[in-house]
Amino acid sequence: MNETIVMQAKGLVKRYGQVVALDGADFELRAGEILAVIGDNGAGKSSLIKALSGATIPDEGEVRLDGQLVHFKSPIDARRAGIETVYQDLAVAAAMTIAENLFLGRELRREGFLGSWLRMLDKPRMLAESIARMQDLKVGIRSMTQAVETLSGGQRQCVAVARAAAFAQHVVIMDEPTAALGVKEGNMVLELIRRVRDKGLPVVLISHNMPHVFEIADRIHVARLGKRAAVLNPKKISMSDTVAVMTGAMRPEDIPAECLAP
Amino acid sequence: MKDKLAPVLAHIGTLGPFIALLAACIFFATQSPQFLTGGNLSLVLQQVAVVGVIAIGQTLVILTAGIDLSCGMVMALGGIVMSKFAADFGLPAPLAVLCGVAVTTLFGLVNGLLVTRVKLPPFIVTLGTLNIAFAITQLYSNSQTVTDLPPAMTALGNTFVIGGTEVSWGTVLMLALYGLAWFVLRETASGRHVYAVGNNPEATRLVGIPTQKVLLGVYVMAGLFYGIASLLSVARTGVGDPNAGQTENLDAITAVVLGGTSLFGGRGIVLGSLVGALIVGIFRNGLTLMGVSSIYQVLVTGILVILAVAADQLSRKGTR
Amino acid sequence: MQQRTRIALATLLLASAGTTFAAGEPVIGLITKTETNPFFVKMKEGAAEAAKAKGAKLLSGAGKADGDNAGQVTAMENMIAAGAKTILITPSDSKAIVPAIKKARDKGVLVIALDSPTDPAEATDALFATDNYKAGVLIGQYAKAALGGKPAKIVTLDLFPGHPVGAQRHNGFLKGFGLPAPDAKSNELGKDASIVCMADSFGDQAKGQTAMENCLQKSPDVTLVYTINEPAAAGAYNALKKAGKDKGVIIVSVDGGCQGIKDVGADKIAATSQQYPLKMAAMGVEAGVEYAKSGKKPSGYTDTGVTLIAAKSVAGVDSKDVKTGTELCWGKK
Numbered sequence: 001m002n003e004t005i006v007m008q009a010k011g012l013v014k015r016y017g018q019v020v021a022l023d024g025a026d027f028e029l030r031a032g033e034i035l036a037v038i039g040d041n042g043a044g045k046s047s048l049i050k051a052l053s054g055a056t057i058p059d060e061g062e063v064r065l066d067g068q069l070v071h072f073k074s075p076i077d078a079r080r081a082g083i084e085t086v087y088q089d090l091a092v093a094a095a096m097t098i099a100e101n102l103f104l105g106r107e108l109r110r111e112g113f114l115g116s117w118l119r120m121l122d123k124p125r126m127l128a129e130s131i132a133r134m135q136d137l138k139v140g141i142r143s144m145t146q147a148v149e150t151l152s153g154g155q156r157q158c159v160a161v162a163r164a165a166a167f168a169q170h171v172v173i174m175d176e177p178t179a180a181l182g183v184k185e186g187n188m189v190l191e192l193i194r195r196v197r198d199k200g201l202p203v204v205l206i207s208h209n210m211p212h213v214f215e216i217a218d219r220i221h222v223a224r225l226g227k228r229a230a231v232l233n234p235k236k237i238s239m240s241d242t243v244a245v246m247t248g249a250m251r252p253e254d255i256p257a258e259c260l261a262p
Numbered sequence: 263m264k265d266k267l268a269p270v271l272a273h274i275g276t277l278g279p280f281i282a283l284l285a286a287c288i289f290f291a292t293q294s295p296q297f298l299t300g301g302n303l304s305l306v307l308q309q310v311a312v313v314g315v316i317a318i319g320q321t322l323v324i325l326t327a328g329i330d331l332s333c334g335m336v337m338a339l340g341g342i343v344m345s346k347f348a349a350d351f352g353l354p355a356p357l358a359v360l361c362g363v364a365v366t367t368l369f370g371l372v373n374g375l376l377v378t379r380v381k382l383p384p385f386i387v388t389l390g391t392l393n394i395a396f397a398i399t400q401l402y403s404n405s406q407t408v409t410d411l412p413p414a415m416t417a418l419g420n421t422f423v424i425g426g427t428e429v430s431w432g433t434v435l436m437l438a439l440y441g442l443a444w445f446v447l448r449e450t451a452s453g454r455h456v457y458a459v460g461n462n463p464e465a466t467r468l469v470g471i472p473t474q475k476v477l478l479g480v481y482v483m484a485g486l487f488y489g490i491a492s493l494l495s496v497a498r499t500g501v502g503d504p505n506a507g508q509t510e511n512l513d514a515i516t517a518v519v520l521g522g523t524s525l526f527g528g529r530g531i532v533l534g535s536l537v538g539a540l541i542v543g544i545f546r547n548g549l550t551l552m553g554v555s556s557i558y559q560v561l562v563t564g565i566l567v568i569l570a571v572a573a574d575q576l577s578r579k580g581t582r
Numbered sequence: 583m584q585q586r587t588r589i590a591l592a593t594l595l596l597a598s599a600g601t602t603f604a605a606g607e608p609v610i611g612l613i614t615k616t617e618t619n620p621f622f623v624k625m626k627e628g629a630a631e632a633a634k635a636k637g638a639k640l641l642s643g644a645g646k647a648d649g650d651n652a653g654q655v656t657a658m659e660n661m662i663a664a665g666a667k668t669i670l671i672t673p674s675d676s677k678a679i680v681p682a683i684k685k686a687r688d689k690g691v692l693v694i695a696l697d698s699p700t701d702p703a704e705a706t707d708a709l710f711a712t713d714n715y716k717a718g719v720l721i722g723q724y725a726k727a728a729l730g731g732k733p734a735k736i737v738t739l740d741l742f743p744g745h746p747v748g749a750q751r752h753n754g755f756l757k758g759f760g761l762p763a764p765d766a767k768s769n770e771l772g773k774d775a776s777i778v779c780m781a782d783s784f785g786d787q788a789k790g791q792t793a794m795e796n797c798l799q800k801s802p803d804v805t806l807v808y809t810i811n812e813p814a815a816a817g818a819y820n821a822l823k824k825a826g827k828d829k830g831v832i833i834v835s836v837d838g839g840c841q842g843i844k845d846v847g848a849d850k851i852a853a854t855s856q857q858y859p860l861k862m863a864a865m866g867v868e869a870g871v872e873y874a875k876s877g878k879k880p881s882g883y884t885d886t887g888v889t890l891i892a893a894k895s896v897a898g899v900d901s902k903d904v905k906t907g908t909e910l911c912w913g914k915k
Contacts, residue, residue: 076470091465093458095528104458105469107451119450294800302799309792405618406914407787407813407841421824499788500820503813505618506788508647550796556782557743 004031005067006202007052007083007171012061014047021047022058023226029171034193034203036213036234039223040246045206046175048223052204053085053173054078065170082169088176090160094149098141099123099130101148102163133166134158137195154185158192165196172196173204178212190216210239219261222246233261278573279522279537282566286541290548297551300427307429310543311436312337312498315491316514317521317535318443319370319484324518325447326460326480327527328384330373332392333488334511338504339399340366340492345408345502348415355414363489369395370485374478392511399504408502418497432494436536439490443532456480461528516542516563520570529574541566608638608874610867611661613654613671617644620839621859622672624912625696628860629670632867638874640867641666651675655682668692668870670863676701676746692873694880696862698747708869708880710862712888714747714836715766717855718754718808720890720899721834724853725806726759727896728832732805734759734776737797739783739790739809739818744769748810751836755808778804783814790817798825809835812842812854819850838891840913846893847904853892859912861886 009027013020022044029035039045050056052063054072063070065081072078075085092101103126109115110122130144139158141151148156157177164172177193178186186209193216197203207213213220213234220232222245230245230252237259244250291298316333323330344362347353353361369391376387418435421428447453458466459476467473495506520538523530542563549559612629614622626642633640641664643657651674658669659682669691673679676699683693683705695706703709738755741748749769756763756772763772771780778801781793790813798804798821807822809815815835822828828850835842838856845851869880890900891907 075468079470085468087468089464091462091468093461093465093528095461096454096457100454104454104466105471107454109451118445119452121449121451121454123449296799299799305795305799309795312788400618404914405620405623407816409841409844419824495788498820499791499817501787501816503787505786509789546792547796547799550779550781550793551800553780553800555743 005029006031006065007204008064009048009052010062010064012048012051012058012063014051014056014058020226022051022061024061025223025226026228027052027221028231029202029204030219031202032197032200033218034197034205034216035219035221036205036207036217037221037223038207038210038213038242038246039229043223043246044226045223047226049085049173049175049204049206052078052171053083055085079167083171083173084164084168086157086160086164086172086174086177088179090156092148092156092160095147097145097147098134098151098159099127099144101159102126102130102133102144102166104163106167129166134162136199137162137165137192139192152185154181154188157181157185157189161189161192161196165199165201168201170201171204172201173206175206176208177205178207178209186212210243214239214242224248230255231261232259278570279520279534279541282520282569283537283541283544286544286548290544290551293548294551297548300425302547302551304427304429304433306540306543306547307433307436308498309547310539311430311432312491312495313510313513313517313542314436314536314539315439315487315494316510317517317539318439318532319487319491320514320518321443321521321523321530321532321535322447322456322480322487323384323484324460324515324523324525325456325527325530326477327463327525328377328477328480329388329515329525330481330484331385331388331511331515332369332373332395333388333484333514334507334509335392335395335399336366336369336485336507337488337492337495337510338507339369339395339402340489341496341506342399342403342408342502342504344415344492345411345496346403348412349408349410349502355412355417359415359493362492363486366489366492367482367485370482370488371478373485374481377481378474378478403502403504405504407504409500411496411500411502415493416497416500418494419500432497435490435494439487440533440536447532452476452479457528459527513539513542516567519567522570522574524574525571538570608636608668608871609641609661609664609666610638610668610670610870611641611643611658611664611666612863612866613657613661613669614642614644615648615650615654615672615674616646619648620913621697621837625672625859625863628863629867632864636867636871638867638871645674649674651678654679658682658686662686662689662691666691667874668694668866670694670696670866670870671706672697673700680705692870692879694866694869696866697859699883701746703883709883710865710869710886711883712857712862713885714750715754715757716885717836717857717888718751718756719758720754720855720888721808721836721853722755722758722760724758724890724892724896724899724901725755725808725832725834727899728852728894729806735801735803735805736774736777737779737781737794737801737804737807737818738771738777739781739793739797739807739814740771741785741810742782743771751810752808755834783810783817785811785814787813787817787820790814791820792817794818794821795824798822798827802827804831807831807833809833811835812837812839812845812851815842815851815854816845819845838889838907838911840908840911843891843904843907843911846891846907849893852894853890853901854907856889856891856907856910858886858888858910 007029012022012025014022037045051058054075054077108122108126110120114120178189217234222229340362343365344358347361348358376382377384418432421430455471455476463473517538518535521534546559641661645653693706695709697711699709700706753763753772761774779797783790783793807818812835815833822831832852835851835854892901893904895901
């Protein structure tokens with residue numbers, strides 16, 4: 001893991017009426033890492049992620065991607081900038097096939113006249129690519145032409161993750177990817193996330209699941225009261241201390257130095 | 263083996279209507295010798311052409327988990343507009359037809375805007391436009407049928423002979439439109455987006471598909487199809503009838519449901535709606551040939567609708 | 583529909599708020615089955631004219647569609663509340679409307695059925711209607727004579743099962759043709775070996791065409807078609823024309839609307855029994871005015887007349903020509 005900063009945010013503020021969701025939050029994502037974002041309910045982690053993925057526009061503050069200032073007005077802007085998001089409810093059209101879902105909104109057209117005049121889709125090519133991507137990430141689903149709704153929860157999650165990984169150029173953001181999954185399927189997804197990271201894509205991961213966070217994250221960003229409370233090193237700090245920082249039982253000043261991520 | 267079976271089970275929803283149609287044809291063929299003749303079957307195709315084309319538009323709407331209750335009345339309005347423009351103002355037939363289709367497409371636009379911009383439920387919106395279209399039709403036509411139409415306008419009702427059987431141009435148009443709709447819905451991105459919007463509108467929004475534009479487009483296209491249906495209706499009866507379309511309203515929805523398209527959106531094939539329309543037409547034709555009262559046709563249609571929805575649910579039991 | 587009736591009534595009431603309700607100006611309510619059937623449109627026109635001529639106030643309303651009993655009940659209640667002392671009604675559902683009519687009559691309102699009776703017919707004070715059975719008999723007689731020696735292969739395009747008017751015309755036709763037929767009180771459609779196909783047209787042109795097409799498939803050698811009304815007849819003609827059989831088949835019908843009479847003149851319909859909605863309405867208004875003046879109520883059944891209109895007359899059957907029919911027709915001339 002090198003020190004290059006891929007994505008950065010400073011002083012983000014977001015208000016919803018009287019409620020202040022982000023109160024000058026900072027954020028930093030380094031190349032090749034898995035950064036877990038944790039925080040209690042109302043801590044501002046959802047709002048932070050939404051600001052980074054273009055789902056909401058912050059009232060104040062700046063976001064930089066590879067050092068450049070960016071202003072995302074919609075999720076599409078973020079996507080165009082190479083940031084892919086895996087939403088908590090997966091955002092898949094369950095009645096459609098895996099291959100169709102992978103290319104949803106980014107469909108490939110046939111060459112020549114069939115593609116430009118009749119606007120005909122190149123289904124064989126999309127199918128082949130889907131198979132390739134899934135194999136690349138070692139996802140073991142046999143047929144790309146089965147409907148997503150025939151898959152188990154974990155398999156669906158893999159499809160959503162594979163979709164993000166297939167098209168992301170810079171960052172992959174995941175919102176509670178292992179929530180509602182059993183042990184075996186949860187591990188399957190974690191393995192997949194590692195492979196995404198190994199392909200060179202940094203991953204931002206929101207999770208409530210402490211064991212999973214500790215298993216997979218390189219650093220842990222703790223959100224509290226709309227700000228960044230601390231960035232922790234999962235290899236040094238204990239799970240219970242992490243929870244204490246999250247709830248405010250342990251104040252950031254009291255965290256021993258080696259528990260902070262460098 | 264199980265993997266091979268699963269997609270077949272899933273297709274019961276789509277295969278069911280074809281099987282039902284086939285079964286009905288076989289049954290009626292045994293009941294009367296005139297049923298399975300080319301002439302009779304060509305006749306049924308002509309009889310279902312109007313509902314069939316309306317059902318294309320309705321399929322598009324239902325695929326997005328919406329519904330268009332105004333389809334029949336908008337069709338009637340289109341018919342009155344095009345026939346009156348030709349008969350009263352002496353407009354040449356193609357121009358008058360264009361005006362009629364423009365009016366129905368406009369109604370589609372209104373429906374679409376109310377659903378997408380004002381965010382009203384399609385059921386409510388189209389319930390309103392149903393009444394508005396009906397009233398405008400009656401007021402404009404003064405509740406009189408419009409006669410003395412130029413032959414060019416009714417030309418689609420003319421027939422040509424193919425292999426000893428008379429086929430009408432209207433039938434050919436209907437089949438061509440179904441082919442076109444099938445292609446677009448299956449093989450183009452816009453078509454697939456219609457399915458996606460119906461299946462999970464939030465997901466389509468998040469992946470960057472302009473959901474509202476897709477919805478609006480669907481209602482506008484539906485209006486266009488209703489306009490074409492009104493031309494077919496005028497060509498078939500030879501008059502502009504202000505009371506046309508009243509049963510076509512529900513008949514079109516019945517055809518779509520019988521054809522296996524789910525009212526919850528995102529599932530179904532447009533060819534199924536043609537099958538659905540044919541099932542109703544075959545029953546009506548077959549029962550008349552058998553000398554059975556039309557009330558039984560209504561009864562059978564009701565039973566088939568329930569079976570169709572049940573089959574749709576059953577076919578999805580294979581999924582988790 | 584009740585919404586529209588309410589708005590219409592509200593407007594009327596507001597309009598009359600400025601003027602005092604002229605003492606003795608009779609208020610008469612006319613309730614038709616639907617607003618849109620030209621038959622009822624003409625009836626309303628006739629009633630409006632008669633009301634104006636006699637210095638009566640006419641309120642009008644209708645159900646939303648054929649069979650909408652609730653809409654008619656609501657219209658009746660609203661009109662009585664607005665001061666109507668006479669109600670003229672073409673009942674959509676002859677049985678279901680009876681309780682509402684009884685309530686009205688108990689309040690001293692005169693209720694007259696127009697065009698079709700209630701069930702029982704005595705539920706209203708009086709009935710002004712076409713004798714639909716007679717209308718059928720006339721065209722049956724004409725058809726028999728016009729058919730001459732040709733074999734009788736009859737197709738009937740009826741309304742829909744169970745409707746009294748549909749049954750009366752159908753059975754009257756059979757009787758006039760000389761076939762055994764149920765009597766005028768029956769709601770069943772009579773059958774006979776000469777009837778090769780019976781289908782329901784719902785009184786609609788497109789459905790009539792479909793029904794005729796299907797019957798032609800069954801019995802291509804049809805010689806005579808009875809139709810419930812002229813739109814159905816127009817549909818039957820279309821179907822016959824497409825099959826190239828329009829010249830050899832006789833079509834008879836009932837109604838006498840102007841479009842239908844035109845079709846008789848154009849040799850599409852051989853003969854039609856003309857009925858007189860205007861007369862029904864005018865008689866109804868007169869009765870209402872008389873009731874308001876003297877309290878005298880009409881009673882029983884008054885036949886408003888039916889005339890056989892045919893382009894060609896046949897021996898032994900009295901008919902009037904197309905010119906007469908056009909003068910007396912209802913609808914857009």
